[in-house]
Amino acid sequence: MAQALPTYRFADRNGATVLEVAGAWTVFSVRELAKKLQQRKTTEARQAAIVDTTRVTQLDTAGILEILRLSGAAATAEVQAADKAHADLFRVVQSNMRETPPEHHVNWLGRWLEEVGLSLIHFSQQLISLCAFFGEIVVIFAEACVQPKRFRPNAIVRQMYEVWVKALAIVGVLCFLIGVVIAYQGVQQLRQFGAETFTVEAVGIGMFRELGVLLTAIIVAGRSGSAFTAQIGTMQVNQEIDAMATIGLNPIEWLVLPRILALVLSMPLLAFWGDMAGLLGGAFACTIYLDFTFAQFFERLRDTVGPWHFYTGMIKSPIFGMVIAAIGCFEGLQVRGSAESVGQLTTRSVVESIFCVIVLDAIFSIVFLLAGV
Amino acid sequence: MAEGGQLVDHRDGRPVVLRLRGVRTQFDDNVVHDKLDFDMFKGEIVGLVGGSGTGKSVLLRTIIGLNPARRGKIEILGINRRGLRGRKEHELQARTGVQFQDGALFSSLTVAENIIIPIREHAGLDEETMRGIAALKIALVGLPPDTGEKKPSELSGGMRKRASLARALALDPELLFLDEPTAGLDPIGAAHYDELVKGLQKTLGLSILMVTHDLDSLYAACDRVAVLLDKRVVAGTMEEMLAYDHPWVREYFHGPRGRAAAKQG
Numbered sequence: 001m002a003q004a005l006p007t008y009r010f011a012d013r014n015g016a017t018v019l020e021v022a023g024a025w026t027v028f029s030v031r032e033l034a035k036k037l038q039q040r041k042t043t044e045a046r047q048a049a050i051v052d053t054t055r056v057t058q059l060d061t062a063g064i065l066e067i068l069r070l071s072g073a074a075a076t077a078e079v080q081a082a083d084k085a086h087a088d089l090f091r092v093v094q095s096n097m098r099e100t101p102p103e104h105h106v107n108w109l110g111r112w113l114e115e116v117g118l119s120l121i122h123f124s125q126q127l128i129s130l131c132a133f134f135g136e137i138v139v140i141f142a143e144a145c146v147q148p149k150r151f152r153p154n155a156i157v158r159q160m161y162e163v164w165v166k167a168l169a170i171v172g173v174l175c176f177l178i179g180v181v182i183a184y185q186g187v188q189q190l191r192q193f194g195a196e197t198f199t200v201e202a203v204g205i206g207m208f209r210e211l212g213v214l215l216t217a218i219i220v221a222g223r224s225g226s227a228f229t230a231q232i233g234t235m236q237v238n239q240e241i242d243a244m245a246t247i248g249l250n251p252i253e254w255l256v257l258p259r260i261l262a263l264v265l266s267m268p269l270l271a272f273w274g275d276m277a278g279l280l281g282g283a284f285a286c287t288i289y290l291d292f293t294f295a296q297f298f299e300r301l302r303d304t305v306g307p308w309h310f311y312t313g314m315i316k317s318p319i320f321g322m323v324i325a326a327i328g329c330f331e332g333l334q335v336r337g338s339a340e341s342v343g344q345l346t347t348r349s350v351v352e353s354i355f356c357v358i359v360l361d362a363i364f365s366i367v368f369l370l371a372g373v
Numbered sequence: 374m375a376e377g378g379q380l381v382d383h384r385d386g387r388p389v390v391l392r393l394r395g396v397r398t399q400f401d402d403n404v405v406h407d408k409l410d411f412d413m414f415k416g417e418i419v420g421l422v423g424g425s426g427t428g429k430s431v432l433l434r435t436i437i438g439l440n441p442a443r444r445g446k447i448e449i450l451g452i453n454r455r456g457l458r459g460r461k462e463h464e465l466q467a468r469t470g471v472q473f474q475d476g477a478l479f480s481s482l483t484v485a486e487n488i489i490i491p492i493r494e495h496a497g498l499d500e501e502t503m504r505g506i507a508a509l510k511i512a513l514v515g516l517p518p519d520t521g522e523k524k525p526s527e528l529s530g531g532m533r534k535r536a537s538l539a540r541a542l543a544l545d546p547e548l549l550f551l552d553e554p555t556a557g558l559d560p561i562g563a564a565h566y567d568e569l570v571k572g573l574q575k576t577l578g579l580s581i582l583m584v585t586h587d588l589d590s591l592y593a594a595c596d597r598v599a600v601l602l603d604k605r606v607v608a609g610t611m612e613e614m615l616a617y618d619h620p621w622v623r624e625y626f627h628g629p630r631g632r633a634a635a636k637q638g
Contacts (some may be wrong), residue, residue, distance in 0.1 A: 028495070
């Protein structure tokens, strides 16, 4: 925008310092002035009790702020204006001027300590409320056992369609690929000892005990746990949860329990599917790198890999499902206020559920080791 | 009828800040406005009213460029809106301000940062000056000083509307658009808001177009009323509207709520 540049000078009139300003003083032109001042590197620090604005052509609130800042006596300066509108604007700005709030400068150590402390407090609060949440679920579950129609089978089936049927393709493909990769690596490494036929055990035990269920759990946490958080969180933002409470519907019973039960039922099914896809991938790789037939692969699997390898994975999977669903729903109910918090808590729910799944997996391997299976 | 959808000409030689001629908006086969003419003059507050579904918000969105018109001409501050893009559009955007119905404040930023964003984008001043301007705007809309550091989610609905108004005022625009600014406010809050808008119009020399349902606002704040009737605008002062013979207008202004608002106003 073409405007006359803002200019100013200090003058003495009858012993008083007067700040004379001229030109356009708007939010767009004060930047030019700031540039000029920077070039000159000297800012005249003078107090002017009177501001003469009679030669100003354009004026807005940002320009007035700048003029008053230059005069050094912002709120008390006497203003001479040619135009009544300008004088009015000056009065409005002067009466609304406030000290600019100072920026908080904390050194990095202090900020770091504060953050560590806050996250520690937050973590323990989170843990307590998660325990309370689990308790509530158990109570509602027990109540539903007495009155089975409170399990809401329709909702459970609908959720199972989402978390089980719709996940079959991705779980199958990924487990198949992992099976291929393990078999390929197994053949490469074991061949050095002439033990490449043990690849079958590597694939079978690896998929059954750990990889099938773990991979499935991670995929489910990413696609279903996050969806639970986002769905429930959005309902929280829309006050739908509040509305449910006023109608007398318990959100745990209506939203959380069906999701948890759906995932508890779906996880073993998905893990089994993943195991099978992994074995198929392993067998496929063995036909290429080991000159095995499919029949040879599965015969060796039957002879060398005992059923408990399969059972351990199947025992873990419903528990992983419960943890993922519970964390997803819990974080969804933690959403407060804005859409931004839905995003934050969805991220947190995925990270937390994967973390918990892996920690639980480690605990399980100790338990199974002690149990000798 | 006089020019620009007016019943009687009220221009009085003032510059035209908004001129719509033959505007047509349409979604698929549904024509919302057709052959719509409307003028706004410098320094006035115009209330835009109409029954639900008559396209008040659509008209506002069309004027500010979010929903292009199928036909016709829209001139904002003397600049033709059609085909405007790039630097020219950017400059025009700096001269207008919009307050959306629920504030539409950026939820990840504080109120002060929300106000600073348009200033940084269009004027690019140093941080301290911009924070000074933000603090001034927060004061101008009557919010307490600590509001600047708060996130929009920590504010009440009425405060969010004021904060949004402060953002719309960030660059001292010449033309301000308000979408249902008093909807959802209690009567006292709404009355304060009307006074605020009127005061700001006077001191900052603004021209304001506000979409509203609030009859009290029409009486208290608006100089003229623009009514959306049969896909077109009929504009006039309150008195002219009261005398205008059209079933919807009669029901709106002479209904029980209209009479109550008239008694107060």
